[in-house]
Amino acid sequence: VDGDYYISIFKEKGLEGPRFENVAGKNGLIILIGSDILGTGDKTLGRILMNAYLKTLSEVCPLPETIIFMNSGVNLSVEGSEALGSLRELEGMGVEILSCGTCLDYYNVKGKLAVGQVSNMYTIAEKLNNGVNTITL
Numbered sequence: 509v510d511g512d513y514y515i516s517i518f519k520e521k522g523l524e525g526p527r528f529e530n531v532a533g534k535n536g537l538i539i540l541i542g543s544d545i546l547g548t549g550d551k552t553l554g555r556i557l558m559n560a561y562l563k564t565l566s567e568v569c570p571l572p573e574t575i576i577f578m579n580s581g582v583n584l585s586v587e588g589s590e591a592l593g594s595l596r597e598l599e600g601m602g603v604e605i606l607s608c609g610t611c612l613d614y615y616n617v618k619g620k621l622a623v624g625q626v627s628n629m630y631t632i633a634e635k636l637n638n639g640v641n642t643i644t645l
Contacts, residue, residue, distance in 0.1 A: 534573060535570050535571075535572075535573055535640070535641075536573060536638070536639050536640025536641055537570055537571075537572045537573050537639070537640065537641045537642075537643070538572060538573060538574050538575075538576065538635055538636060538639035538641070538642045538643070539565075539572045539574070539575045539576070539642075539643045539644075539645065540576045540578065540636065540642060540643070540644045540645070541558075541575065541576065541577050541578070541581040541584065541645045542578045542579045542580075542581050542644065542645065543558075543579060543580050543581050543645070544558065544580045544581055544583040544584050545557070545558055545580075546558040546561055546645060555590070558584065558591065558645075559590050559591050559594070561645070562584070562591045562594040562595060562598070563591075563593075563594040565594070565598060565603075566594065566597050566598050566601060571598070571601055571602070571603055572598075572603055572643075573603070573604065573639075574603070574604040574605075574606060574635055574639075575595075575598065575603060575604070575605050575606070575624075576606045576607075576608070576627070576632055576635060576636070577605075577606065577607040577608065577611070577624075578608045578611050578632070579608075579611055580611075580615070581611075581645075582607045582608060582611045582612050582615060582617065583615060583617065585605060585607045585621060585622065585623050585624055586607075586612075586617045586620040586621055586622055587620040587622045588620070589622070592622055592623055595623045595624070596623050599623055599624060604624070604625075605623055605624025605625065606624055606625055606626075606627035606631065606632065606635070607621060607624055607625070607626055607627060608627060608628075608629070608632060609626040609627060609628055610628075610629065612626060
C-alpha cells in the first residue's frame with residue numbers, strides 16, 4: 509500500500525526476541541551499481557567491499573525492489589563472480605536483478621549472465637525515473 513509500512517513480528521519456539529521478515533516489495537527502492545568495485549582507491553579492497561555490501565543487503569530492511577547493473581558492474585552478475593551467491597539469494601527474496609545488455613556485450617559476457625535478466629536502456633531509464641528512492645554505487 510502506498511505510504512504505509514507493515515512490520516511483521518513473529519516469535520518462534522526456541523528463539524528469543526523478534527524476527528523481522530525481509531521480503532522485497534513495491535517500495536520503489538532502486539540500487540544502480542555502475543562498477544564491480546565499491547568506492548575509489550585500491551581495487552582489491554573495492555571488490556571486497558562490494559561483495560560485503562551485496563551480501564549484507566539480504567540482511568537489512570528494506571530490500572531493494574530492483575538492482576540494476578551497468579558498465580563494469582555487470583561483471584558481478586556473470587559466471588565466476590564472487591557475488592553470485594548473494595545476488596541469487598536476493599533474487600530468491602523477490603529482488604529484481606537487471607543487467608545492461610549493451611554493457612554485457614561491451615565486456616563480451618552476455619552469454620555468461622548467471623543471475624537476473626538482460627535489460628535495455630529504455631527499461632533502465634523507466635525504472636530509475638519511477639523509483640521513489642535511488643542509491644547509486
